[in-house]
Amino acid sequence: MGPYILRRLLIAIPSLLGISVVLFTVLALAPGDPFEELATNPNVPAEVRQMLRDKFGLDDPVWQRYFRWLAAMVQGDWGFSFISRVDVDTLIWQRVPVTLAVIGAAQVLAILIALPVGTLAATRPYSVFDQIANTLAFIGFSLPTFFTGLLLILLFSITLDWLPFVYRADIAATGWAWWWEHIKQSIMPVLVLGLFQGASLTRFVRNAVMDVIKLDYVTTARSKGLNERTVVIKHVVRNAMIPVVTLVALQMPAVFGGAIVTEQIFRIPGIGSLLIDAILRNDTPVIMAVTFVFACLVVLFNLIADLLYGWLDPRVSYR
Numbered sequence: 001m002g003p004y005i006l007r008r009l010l011i012a013i014p015s016l017l018g019i020s021v022v023l024f025t026v027l028a029l030a031p032g033d034p035f036e037e038l039a040t041n042p043n044v045p046a047e048v049r050q051m052l053r054d055k056f057g058l059d060d061p062v063w064q065r066y067f068r069w070l071a072a073m074v075q076g077d078w079g080f081s082f083i084s085r086v087d088v089d090t091l092i093w094q095r096v097p098v099t100l101a102v103i104g105a106a107q108v109l110a111i112l113i114a115l116p117v118g119t120l121a122a123t124r125p126y127s128v129f130d131q132i133a134n135t136l137a138f139i140g141f142s143l144p145t146f147f148t149g150l151l152l153i154l155l156f157s158i159t160l161d162w163l164p165f166v167y168r169a170d171i172a173a174t175g176w177a178w179w180w181e182h183i184k185q186s187i188m189p190v191l192v193l194g195l196f197q198g199a200s201l202t203r204f205v206r207n208a209v210m211d212v213i214k215l216d217y218v219t220t221a222r223s224k225g226l227n228e229r230t231v232v233i234k235h236v237v238r239n240a241m242i243p244v245v246t247l248v249a250l251q252m253p254a255v256f257g258g259a260i261v262t263e264q265i266f267r268i269p270g271i272g273s274l275l276i277d278a279i280l281r282n283d284t285p286v287i288m289a290v291t292f293v294f295a296c297l298v299v300l301f302n303l304i305a306d307l308l309y310g311w312l313d314p315r316v317s318y319r
Helices: 002-029 046-056 062-074 088-123 128-142 145-159 176-213 216-223 228-266 271-280 284-312
Strands: none
Touching: 002 062, 002 284, 088 128, 088 176, 088 228, 088 271, 088 284, 128 176, 145 176, 145 228, 176 228, 216 228, 228 271, 228 284, 271 284
């Protein structure tokens, strides 16, 4: 497995380089100036503005700036935020734990919903349960996250006053009280993302299980006298998970994209809100770093999916 992982990582390097070239070129040629506020500030002398532009190389050709950025990235230097006046990696690592906690909990919720519901619906096709599950799934992935987020805020925050709708990172409590406050303010964002992802995954799990349950080896397993539960769990679900794993892996970057909207609704101080703030304020080093991290996530989750294939299907070899 080690050589396989190394080979996949080496193949990913040209892809990441190509993505970085496109991202950097688009951001460099985009209209706007990160030092626009300084240019319109009469208290900042012209020579100070020019000194800052020379320091960060903003007037250099694009290809020089790209290679300078690439060399710094290889050495672990992600750049300097023009707006926040701190290192970009410091900004990102401050936001990563919150985003990972919300997205991770949402994905766990989505899988816990999709696997049992999709499997039961597939084993009872066109039954009342199957029709209800399909209807709820269609409704779930048809409603955008910003709409369901606002609905939950109106219900649980405005009407019932049960949950806070603004995420606070500076909770003064300690111990179990601290954990409880974080759980309370994470419930609605996790529900919004988890139910949206769970709805689409439920349909996919149902179709995958229905395709596998008709195969000959499933009929053979039943003819051996195995009970239906063992047949479904051991022989059907495991093989049906291969396309589901692919979907989950490919959806992870989209989940981070959906988290951008959710973080804006609930004011979560995560990667998504950092990216939106950087775009609005034309903070190109932050935009470049965050979007490149998303590109790396695509490669990482595809590699994880390929590794899971071998565990789910012994016929898959890492050669």
